[in-house]
Amino acid sequence: MKARNLATIATAAVGALVLTTSPAAALAYVTPGQGLSPCPSGSVCAYLNYDLNESGSNDILVTDQSLPDLHPYGFGDVASSYYNHTSHYVTFYDHGDYQGAEKTVAPGAHANFTGNWNDDLSSLKILP
Numbered sequence: 001m002k003a004r005n006l007a008t009i010a011t012a013a014v015g016a017l018v019l020t021t022s023p024a025a026a027l028a029y030v031t032p033g034q035g036l037s038p039c040p041s042g043s044v045c046a047y048l049n050y051d052l053n054e055s056g057s058n059d060i061l062v063t064d065q066s067l068p069d070l071h072p073y074g075f076g077d078v079a080s081s082y083y084n085h086t087s088h089y090v091t092f093y094d095h096g097d098y099q100g101a102e103k104t105v106a107p108g109a110h111a112n113f114t115g116n117w118n119d120d121l122s123s124l125k126i127l128p
């Protein structure tokens with residue numbers, strides 16, 4: 001085989017590798033549950049009700065990526081508690097597109113959205 005053809009094949013192989021590995025796999029979904037366990041390591045979770053759905057299994061939004069709009073997941077302006085199960089700080093926003101009031105929480109934090117924050121979360125950003 002000629003060297004030129006080998007180079008073409010190598011270039012094509014590199015191109016295919018890039019296609020299969022980029023963009024990075026992202027994951028966001030809604031699952032029923034309650035407590036810490038439905039929120040896997042590396043994810044931020046928003047719970048429909050207070051105390052991580054302590055009153056009974058209900059919807060949890062699970063994401064390992066920043067989300068500029070929670071409404072498409074049925075989770076706009078409804079979250080009442082959260083669990084940041086990432087190793088990063090996370091900023092919550094009361095409007096879409098990372099706008100409006102902000103609340104930044106530490107890695108591992110879990111708590112209720114109290115006061116004006118209850119049923120207000122609309123976007124969230126996982127910080128670098």
Ligand SMILES: [Ca+2]
Nearest residue numbers: 094120121122
């Ligand atoms: Ca909102």
